[in-house]
Amino acid sequence: MSADTPRGFAATRCVDERRRGDILALVHAAFAGLSPPSGALHETIDEVAARLAAGPVLICEAGGELIGCVYGAVKEGGLYLTRMAVRPDWQKRGVGRALLLAAEAEARSRGLRKLTLRVRVNLPENRAFFERAGFTVTGQGQNPGRPAYEVMESPIADPAS
Template sequence: MADFKVQRCTDVSRAAELHAFAQNIFGALDIDPPSSVLKETVADFAARFRSDTIFVAQANEGLIASIFCTPQDDALYIGRLAVRPDWRRRGVAGALIEAAKDEARRRGAKRITLGARIALAANVALFRRHGFVVVGKTCHPGFTTPTSYDMELVLA
């Protein structure tokens, strides 16, 4: 069993670390258009400590993954899910998604929502495996065909 811990992160002094982590991971993705995360600044990440619930996965060597949970009306939107490449396929993302589900229930949210790039089929499959279904399609500005699936999980 992989040795990592999922923790809520409320320490805004970690904004620069989380920002650099996300920039590295989303910057490495071969997607068009590039992830909007790449336009975000450290200040944007710091602001998310006020608006979002942030979970991180920590191993002995430090930060290995993160997820940002944003309350939106009756839903909790999850984004910026990122796992360090050498820690993938060990259930780290799954553990963070479970933390987000617990958080959504704790808040009384009715749904968890997310956007998944259609081009990243393995990601879409991962979210399906965790109970999410496609409820819509979105075109990024300047694109004439859909680039992203709107996915959601209705909570019991």
């Protein structure tokens, strides 16, 4: 377990596959209530285990409890982020931003040049959150029968700059 910061939480890479049940419960709780319903609600324990094995999965803990997570996958020279989830009672307290900083550090340590993700067009507050964190829209798309999304990217700053 990582040490909590003065704000009461800390983000790290998860290397313990025994956390998969906690991660699944968190993802299901955070994505409940979206309209139309998120595919995240159908995620299974085996899929979480596969994410942990492929990694990196970044988590945020407070007092040993899981309060945030995001999956990372190396794609096209960047770290592609999915299922960013903050426990509802911890939202708007900086956990999401801490997860993004942890993802940036992870990407930099792997020599990757950008963070990428997708946001639903019908969730403008999510787009605004990522824009304030330095992301810009670089594309859009839509899978059959699913909500339209925008692709967002944030460059990884050179540590020397």
